[in-house]
Amino acid sequence: MAAGVCGPAPLVFRLHEGSPGLVREVLLERGWVEYDEQEQEEGDWNLYWRASAFRNADYENILPWQRLNHHPKTVGITRKDCLARNLKRMKGTFGSVLYDFSPTAFILPNDYTKFLAEYTKNRLENRGRLVYWICKPVDLSRGRGIFIFEDIKDLTYDSTVIVQRYISDPLLISGYKFDLRVYVCVRSFHPLTIYIHQEGLVRFATEKYNLTSLGNLYAHLTNTSINKFGPFYTTDKERVGQGCKWTMSKFRCFLHNQGIDELPLWQRINSIVTLTLLTIAPSIPCSPNCLELLGFDILIDASFKPWLLEVNYSPALSLDCPADVTVKKGLLNDLFDLMGYKKVDRLRQRGYLRQRYRHPSYFSSQCLQTIGSPMLLFPRFMYESKPDNQSQGESSFHTLHDDNVGDSDDKVTLPLVETKQISSARKSKGGTTCSSCPSCALRPKPNPKSTTAGNRTRPPFSRISEHAPWPEARDTESALARQPLRLSPVGVWKLPTIQIQKYKPPTYPWHNISKENSKPPSRVGDFVLTFPFNEATFKASQSELDVKTAVQEVHRLMNRLASPHMHKVK
Ligand code: ADP
Numbered sequence: 001m002a003a004g005v006c007g008p009a010p011l012v013f014r015l016h017e018g019s020p021g022l023v024r025e026v027l028l029e030r031g032w033v034e035y036d037e038q039e040q041e042e043g044d045w046n047l048y049w050r051a052s053a054f055r056n057a058d059y060e061n062i063l064p065w066q067r068l069n070h071h072p073k074t075v076g077i078t079r080k081d082c083l084a085r086n087l088k089r090m091k092g093t094f095g096s097v098l099y100d101f102s103p104t105a106f107i108l109p110n111d112y113t114k115f116l117a118e119y120t121k122n123r124l125e126n127r128g129r130l131v132y133w134i135c136k137p138v139d140l141s142r143g144r145g146i147f148i149f150e151d152i153k154d155l156t157y158d159s160t161v162i163v164q165r166y167i168s169d170p171l172l173i174s175g176y177k178f179d180l181r182v183y184v185c186v187r188s189f190h191p192l193t194i195y196i197h198q199e200g201l202v203r204f205a206t207e208k209y210n211l212t213s214l215g216n217l218y219a220h221l222t223n224t225s226i227n228k229f230g231p232f233y234t235t236d237k238e239r240v241g242q243g244c245k246w247t248m249s250k251f252r253c254f255l256h257n258q259g260i261d262e263l264p265l266w267q268r269i270n271s272i273v274t275l276t277l278l279t280i281a282p283s284i285p286c287s288p289n290c291l292e293l294l295g296f297d298i299l300i301d302a303s304f305k306p307w308l309l310e311v312n313y314s315p316a317l318s319l320d321c322p323a324d325v326t327v328k329k330g331l332l333n334d335l336f337d338l339m340g341y342k343k344v345d346r347l348r349q350r351g352y353l354r355q356r357y358r359h360p361s362y363f364s365s366q367c368l369q370t371i372g373s374p375m376l377l378f379p380r381f382m383y384e385s386k387p388d389n390q391s392q393g394e395s396s397f398h399t400l401h402d403d404n405v406g407d408s409d410d411k412v413t414l415p416l417v418e419t420k421q422i423s424s425a426r427k428s429k430g431g432t433t434c435s436s437c438p439s440c441a442l443r444p445k446p447n448p449k450s451t452t453a454g455n456r457t458r459p460p461f462s463r464i465s466e467h468a469p470w471p472e473a474r475d476t477e478s479a480l481a482r483q484p485l486r487l488s489p490v491g492v493w494k495l496p497t498i499q500i501q502k503y504k505p506p507t508y509p510w511h512n513i514s515k516e517n518s519k520p521p522s523r524v525g526d527f528v529l530t531f532p533f534n535e536a537t538f539k540a541s542q543s544e545l546d547v548k549t550a551v552q553e554v555h556r557l558m559n560r561l562a563s564p565h566m567h568k569v570k
Contacts, residue, residue, distance in 0.1 A: 011341055012040070016050035020317035023049050026332040046341065051314040062289050067339060070313075071189055071290045076280035078294070078313035080162045081107045081138040086279040094551050098558070101272045102308045103165040107138070108157060115163055119152055132166035132214070141312070143223035148214040168211060169302040173254070175208040179222045179309065180248070182296040183331055184273050185338060185527055189284040191541040192550075193520050194277060195527035196270060197334065199327045200248040206230040224320055245323040265306060267561050269298055270530045271554050272308050277531070278547050293335060334525030533557070 013027045014035035024034065027047075035045040048058070049069045059072055077083045084105040091099040106115035122131040130150050137145040138160045148166055149155055155163065170177045183197040206227040207219040214220065218230035224245070227233050246254075255262045273296055295315025299307045317332070319325050519538060522529045532538040537553045540546035 011047075012045040014045040014048045016048070016052070019049050019051050022317045022319060022328055022332060026329060026336070030333070030336065047339070053313075059285075059287055059290075064289075066289060068287075068290045069293065071186065071287055071292045072285050073283065074186075074280065074292055074294075074313065076283065077276055077311045079138060080105075080136055080310055081160060083276075083311060084162055084164075087276070090275070090279050090551075094548075098271075098275060098551065098555055101268070101275070101306065103167060105162050105164040108135075108161050108163055116152070130168075130211075132168045132211070133163050134166040135161050135163050137161050142225035142316075143217070143221045144225075146217070146221060148220055150214065167299055167301050167307055170209065171300040171302055171304065172209055173204070177205040177209045177220065177222060178202050178246075180251070180269075180298040180300070180306075181315065182248075182269060182273070182298055183315065184277075184294045184296055185335060186277060186292040186294065187338060187520065188288060188291070189281050190286040190288075190545070192277065192281045192531060192545055193529070193541070194274060194531040195338065195524065196273060196530045197331055198248065198526040198528055199330055201323060201327055202246040202248065202251045204244060204246075206232045224316075228320065245321055247323045247327050250323075260304075264561060265300070265304060267558070268306050269296075271558055272296070272298070272306060274531045274554055275551065276308060276311060278545075278550055281545050282547060291335075291339065293331075330526060334527050338524045338527055 011027075011030075011032045012035050013023070013032050015024055028034070032046075042061070043063050043066075046065055047067050047069070048054075053075075054068055054070055054072070056072075058068060062068065075082055076086050084102070084107060087099055087102045088105075104118065106112075106118070108115060119131075119133075132148055132150050133155070134146060134148050135155060135157060137157070145161075147154075172178075179202075181201040181203060183200055185195040185197070187193045187195060203222045203224060204227075205219050205222050207216060207230065209219050210216070217226055218232070221227070252262055255265075276296070293315065295312035297309040297312065299309050301307060317328050319328065519532075520529055531550075532541045534553065534557075537550055540549040540553070
């Protein structure tokens with residue numbers, strides 16, 4: 001039965017077997033209904049969510065109102081060996097100064113001789129100072145099959161593995177190792193449009209870090225999937241080292257209380273994300289109905305340098321503790337806002353009425369063709385900063401100490417967003433070809449009425465620049481660094497936005513924006529636009545992605561931020 005012919009068509013989600021239950025929960029809370037294969041037809045869904053990759057046919061048969069949660073061919077960064085290979089290639093092209101954020105890696109057995117040479121060189125050069133390595137099977141995840149070694153005689157493997165230099169001097173909190181799970185949304189590869197979520201997770205090992213016990217995975221790995229089997233794991237404690245995770249807000253609050261200027265750290269992380277995505281962006285087919293949520297795992301070392309450990313395809317959305325609930329629910333809500341659906345799907349409904357959109361083949365295998373305007377529209381609301389509790393601690397050398405930090409249990413209030421108009425879908429029905437997608441730049445015309453429709457609880461997005469409680473994108477590093485934590489009217493601590501690029505968000509209303517200069521919104525919920533971040537990168541991301549210019553701009557930004565007189569630089 002074609003849904004929605006008689007009345008307003010509700011938004012419908014389709015979950016592939018094994019998809020996270022949280023996706024279902026959040027979408028149901030937002031008023032969506034679940035697709036029923038027995039009752040409904042292929043075209044009766046709006047969002048298809050899979051934890052695994054889609055088939056080519058899924059991309060080929062997509063209808064104008066439908067979206068997929070994966071872009072094709074992102075394996076170039078989400079598989080450990082592909083990531084290592086691609087980063088090495090970029091290092092060769094653009095130099096090791098910028099691409100120095102990933103520990104040296106070798107893919108074995110192929111690179112065994114190279115690894116042996118490096119291992120021997122290190123042994124000779126670092127007399128007395130031990131060098132450690134970590135071995136990871138390339139096709140496993142969640143810490144499975146990983147071990148750490150110092151002596152090559154302990155290296156054994158029976159499948160393809162990467163052997164990576166082990167960051168043996170991680171930053172510790174109260175003696176425990178931790179890493180950051182940073183959530184990244186690639187809303188589009190053509191033009192490249194990257195958002196980083198301000199919330200994220202800090203995942204702790206459950207036993208104290210100790211280089212004399214390399215076999216103790218509970219001290220060396222930070223995966224929850226490993227640590228939850230540890231003797232000290234419990235979800236119910238507030239202190240570090242007992243199986244807890246922190247929200248990123250709590251971590252930032254902690255850094256703030258330690259008197260640490262966090263901004264350079266976040267800028268480096270932003271750059272890591274951009275530089276990593278630039279390695280694959282030109283090779284990703286244009287597919288405007290897709291978006292990708294990635295989990296970047298970042299380890300911070302004792303000198304505060306962030307290292308990229310890996311990029312996770314379909315980052316875990318299971319709920320192990322209160323921090324998971326806060327972060328992942330908020331994340332998914334913001335992600336769905338970024339997709340820009342309206343409450344009901346008039347596009348699908350009218351598509352059925354006109355019977356014009358029955359399985360057209362919009363995409364070719366070489367270059368997926370556009371359906372005209374990207375289906376990902378722009379919500380109009382202002383974010384609400386999330387409350388977080390205050391933390392305390394004392395610092396000592398590179399081990400920071402946490403005293404007692406409570407979990408925040410704040411909730412995101414959802415806005416309504418507009419959906420694309422049928423007219424623009426109709427305009428694009430002919431399937432314009434994308435030469436790296438110039439035609440993908442067609443933008444939806446806004447429906448002025450819809451800004452006032454529904455029970456929107458957040459003020460319009462366009463008001464951010466006038467009333468935002470935090471410094472906007474134009475602020476300088478020093479201005480941000482000076483920003484105190486603020487007390488909101490409801491008495492909760494808020495942290496400033498981590499955004500330092502000088503990039504002006506678009507001026508609303510949308511109908512004044514021509515397709516040539518339309519810019520993505522600088523913020524959607526807690527997703528902050530990190531690429532493009534200035535006019536040069538905006539231009540470089542249009543038509544065919546100009547990777548060289550993009551990399552140079554990241555370099556310039558890094559240099560400018562490293563300068564002590566950064567705020568004076570124009
Ligand atoms: P998986 O996909 O199995 O989770 P990761 O590469 O994320 O593999 O590694 C798992 C964990 O091992 C990380 O979360 C981190 O705690 C630790 N780890 C991985 N690589 C390194 C490294 N090079 N140096 C230090 N710790 C590492």
